[in-house]
Amino acid sequence: MSVSSESEVSKNDVDSPSSDNANSGENVGENTLKKGPWTSSEDDILIEYVTKHGEGNWNAVRKHTGLARCGKSCRLRWANHLRPDLKKEAFSPEEEYRIIELHAKMGNKWARMAAELPGRTDNEIKNYWNTRIKRIKRTGLPIYPPEIYLKALNENQQIDETSTFSSGEVHCPDMMPVDNFEIPAVEFKTLKMNHRMHPPSFLDIPSSSLHSSYPGKSLLSTVNPSKLFQWSEPVNPCLSPTMNDTIPCGTQYQNENYVQNPQSFIQSSAYDNNLTSSQASPLLLSDSNAVLNGNPSSSESNWATKMELPSLQSQVDYWSSPSPPLESIDTLIQTPFTEHTLSRHNSGLLDVVNESQTKTNSSNIFQHQSSHVTDMVFNVTDTSYQVIPGTGWNSYWEPTSPLCSFSEGTPISENIFNEPEEAIEATPDLKKTRLSCLPQTAVRKIT
DNA sequence: AACATGATCAACCGCCGCAAT
DNA sequence: TATTGCGGCGGTTGATCATGT
Numbered sequence: 001m002s003v004s005s006e007s008e009v010s011k012n013d014v015d016s017p018s019s020d021n022a023n024s025g026e027n028v029g030e031n032t033l034k035k036g037p038w039t040s041s042e043d044d045i046l047i048e049y050v051t052k053h054g055e056g057n058w059n060a061v062r063k064h065t066g067l068a069r070c071g072k073s074c075r076l077r078w079a080n081h082l083r084p085d086l087k088k089e090a091f092s093p094e095e096e097y098r099i100i101e102l103h104a105k106m107g108n109k110w111a112r113m114a115a116e117l118p119g120r121t122d123n124e125i126k127n128y129w130n131t132r133i134k135r136i137k138r139t140g141l142p143i144y145p146p147e148i149y150l151k152a153l154n155e156n157q158q159i160d161e162t163s164t165f166s167s168g169e170v171h172c173p174d175m176m177p178v179d180n181f182e183i184p185a186v187e188f189k190t191l192k193m194n195h196r197m198h199p200p201s202f203l204d205i206p207s208s209s210l211h212s213s214y215p216g217k218s219l220l221s222t223v224n225p226s227k228l229f230q231w232s233e234p235v236n237p238c239l240s241p242t243m244n245d246t247i248p249c250g251t252q253y254q255n256e257n258y259v260q261n262p263q264s265f266i267q268s269s270a271y272d273n274n275l276t277s278s279q280a281s282p283l284l285l286s287d288s289n290a291v292l293n294g295n296p297s298s299s300e301s302n303w304a305t306k307m308e309l310p311s312l313q314s315q316v317d318y319w320s321s322p323s324p325p326l327e328s329i330d331t332l333i334q335t336p337f338t339e340h341t342l343s344r345h346n347s348g349l350l351d352v353v354n355e356s357q358t359k360t361n362s363s364n365i366f367q368h369q370s371s372h373v374t375d376m377v378f379n380v381t382d383t384s385y386q387v388i389p390g391t392g393w394n395s396y397w398e399p400t401s402p403l404c405s406f407s408e409g410t411p412i413s414e415n416i417f418n419e420p421e422e423a424i425e426a427t428p429d430l431k432k433t434r435l436s437c438l439p440q441t442a443v444r445k446i447t
Numbered sequence: 448a449a450c451a452t453g454a455t456c457a458a459c460c461g462c463c464g465c466a467a468t
Numbered sequence: 469t470a471t472t473g474c475g476g477c478g479g480t481t482g483a484t485c486a487t488g489t
Contacts, residue, residue: 037457037483059474075475076458111477126478127456134454 034068038077042067046074047082080121087119091128099125104144104152 038046045065053064055078058071067074080086091099095117102113108129110122117125136143144152 035459056475071474072460072476073458079476080457108478122477123457130479131454131456 032068033062033070033073035073038069038081042069043077043082046078050078050082076123080123085119086121091120091124095120096128099128100144101148101151103129104148105155 045067046061046069049061049065049067053060055075058075061067061071061074062069069077098117099113102116106112108126110126110129113125114120114122133143135141142149
């Protein structure tokens with residue numbers, strides 16, 4: 001947003017002193033401080049001041065210039081908009097990749113990230129990331145591309161070898177961004193050793209969403225949008241987009257090609273802008289489902305029905321870094337499919353997180369989750385399906401297991417994902433979609 | 448055309464750490 | 469040592485624009 005015009009100033013008018021000003025002891029009694037968008041004349045004043053006196057001592061700005069802005073506001077304005085070294089253009093693909101890479105390492109350390117990206121501000125990066133996260137939350141895509149995750153994981157493992165287990169920050173500084181939902185490091189460590197992927201889900205993908213904002217980087221541009229399905233929700237809430245720290249737990253990695261040749265998989269996966277429908281079979285449905293049949297009404301549920309890929313994920317070229325070690329991939333692929341995968345679509349994620357945190361205090365978490373998953377499978381209420389005894393989620397993620405082989409028309413029980421009823425009813429086609437996420441070894445259609 | 452929804456951006460708020468007193 | 473002021477940081481909000489229905 002650019003600086004508002006002078007006419008807008010009167011509209012914004014002068015506001016009461018912020019609590020922060022009060023905190024800092026700023027004397028705002030006689031002349032109150034203005035809030036809201038900066039005007040160009042205010043900018044000029046600030047620029048002139050900083051040019052003359054340099055950065056810092058922001059509270060002096062008002063004294064010396066008469067600018068009705070608090071020191072903080074001045075600093076922010078300068079740092080985010082007026083600094084001469086700022087880049088004004090949109091993030092380049094390289095920068096986007098770098099941001100994701102940095103976030104995998106640092107978490108929500110915007111200022112630190114900004115320090116690594118010349119000409120970029122923490123606010124800018126934060127906005128970019130938050131937008132991206134919103135999108136990812138909706139689509140259920142993994143936050144990090146596999147090589148970034150694995151890279152960070154490897155770094156983390158190296159840290160493991162040399163650090164104690166006394167604190168999350170020490171233990172997993174690179175993979176456990178410190179945020180509202182900080183998960184005890186022990187959980188993450190556990191996750192690293194108990195691995196299984198969670199199943200994918202399908203959803204409709206507006207064709208417009210399949211195109212990168214970058215020319216020539218169109219994602220899946222050759223793929224009929226109706227043939228794509230969504231990667232599933234993250235394995236564990238602690239790794240979900242909402243948590244701002246996640247592993248690439250989507251089933252796009254549950255692919256033989258990826259196991260055998262991660263790099264080539266990455267290059268030919270959904271990240272691949274050259275992907276064709278035939279090449280992308282793991283990500284495509286042989287049959288379209290109704291969600292994908294151009295039924296727009298189905299795209300309005302909470303289920304994240306619009307397959308708008310994160311812009312980063314269209315930057316395939318940058319996701320083709322050297323292959324991670326296969327053992328790491330194996331570890332990754334076997335990340336456990338937990339109840340949270342299913343329940344994430346439920347009500348408050350925070351509840352799930354809290355639950356997760358509680359449960360992860362127990363070493364039996366995966367046992368518990370496993371049984372729960374079974375319950376979920378049995379919750380398939382549609383009687384045309386049956387759970388096949390002796391099969392389960394474990395086998396589903398065998399690299400060679402075909403996934404999502406349910407044909408169109410496959411219904412799904414709301415119970416499976418605890419979806420709010422209204423959402424289900426609004427999107428009947430999603431039922432088909434979601435059952436497609438179930439392991440075929442666990443459920444089969446009774447013919 | 449009107450409305451709804453989503454995306455983006457700028458700015459604010461509250462908290463924290465640090466240095467000066 | 470306690471207090472105060474300041475700067476920095478991360479989270480959040482609100483305005484605006486774009487797009488879809």
